Amino acid sequence: MKIIEVKDLGFKYAGTDFYAIRGVNLEIDEGEFVVLAGKSGCGKTTLLRCLNGLIPHFYEGEFEGRVLIDGIDTRECPPHILSQKAGMVFQNPDNQLFALSVEADIAFPLENLGLPREEIRDRVEWALKLLGIEELRKRSPFELSAGQKQKVAIASVLAMKPKILLLDEPTSSLDPVSAKNLIDAIIDLNRRHGLTILISEHRLTHLIPHADKLAIMDRGRIIYFDDPRRILKEDVLIYGVSIPRVVEVAREMRRIGGCIPFKDIPLSVEEFISGLKGALR
Template sequence: MEIVKIEGLTFTYSGSDTPAISDINLSIEEGEFVLLLGPSGCGKSTLCRCLNGLIPHFYAGKMEGRVIVAGMDVSKTPTYVLSQHVGMVFQNPENQLFSLTVENDVAFALENLGIPRDEIRRRVDFALKAVGIEDLRKRSPFELSGGQQQKVAIASVLALMPKLMVLDEPTSSLDPASAKSIIETILKIRKELGTSIIVAEHRVELLADKVDRVIVMQKGRIIKDGRPREIFVSEEMVPYGIPVPKVVSMAKGVNKYFQVFNEIPLSSEEFEQDIRRFVHDKVR
């Protein structure tokens, strides 16, 4: 089943003459893991906002076309209903936190939905465990590191058990080690829960070989949609300044001198395996 179906979507913010996104047509299957790429200002955040109803419910502008998420027409569905199906995580975790303790923050949306106490407790435990922050539950979110705060934000969304999670540059305000930890958390959620995930993320190194699909945007349009290998290995994307995992260019460089890689690797693990195999065959 499709978790997202977008038809002819164009959105222009109030006060702007040009659409932020234009004629977007997109289907995403339930369980798919999608990486959204594109230069600053190309419309990634705008597209993400259309998936949980922030557009058109909170942002003023002109919307054309249709966005169906989990079978619901986003423009006709209240955001509190959508929030139970689509979880959204943003760039700056501190903007998403407001309670005195981590566990209250994670429980907040559930309480607002009138979910029974026992069920809330069960879901909060589940979400904190899934994200690996059970030890932080009594802490104040405001005394945590940026990476820990982002994990609280992810847990708050997970507690709603959404069918789709949309993460808009979740690591861009974090240091490299925290960013890595957040990406590992996303991979764990994907592996253990099979949640459909759309993530806009510039740090492609840890995701390139894990996602099912890469969507590339430019100037408000989708210009390429394909498997990671098609996007990262073909030279065609180079002029668009799409971030490519370092191992791809390294492997291409090596292959100019020795045919080490039959298929260009997307991760350092694949890279290492191929090098080992090559050396092993040579010394035999």
């Protein structure tokens, strides 16, 4: 079932004379894990804003095409309703955290929905456990590490029980260890809980092995959308996509005569080693 359907989407921000995105078509099935990549300024953030209704309800401009989220036209549904279908985590978690405690931040959007107090408590507890951050419940968000803040921001979105999680470069301010821990948590949400994930990210090494699809944007358009193995056979570096080193090595080995060929492009070190073992038997 298609949970995200984008048809001929275009948007020009008010006060600008160019389209941030144009001619975008995209279909994502429920439960899929999709990575969105491309140079800074290529339109990734604008596309995510269109998917959760910030465009056209919050950002003014010229909107073209159609976006359906779980069958709902985003032009006809306010963002606070859409947030229960497609929750978004921003690049800077400080933009989403403002309460005096972690549990208060997670409860805030639920209180705005007017949910019963008991249900709010249950959802906060569920989201804390889901991200493994129960010990942070009484802490102030402003004394947390960047990685902890991102997990709290994700928990506050998940408490709304959305079917889709949209993430806009969530690891951009994190060190490598914190980034991997956060990515592992996001992968777990997809694999164990069936959440549809669309994540805009530059660090592809840990994400690509788990991605069902890879979308690459350039100058406001999606130029590739397919299985990562098929796309990474091509030279995508010109589009600002830094491919995993293991993919580079495998491609070079396929190119050079006499080297061990790989039937499929390996997306992880484990797949690379498995491919070598198979070829050497």
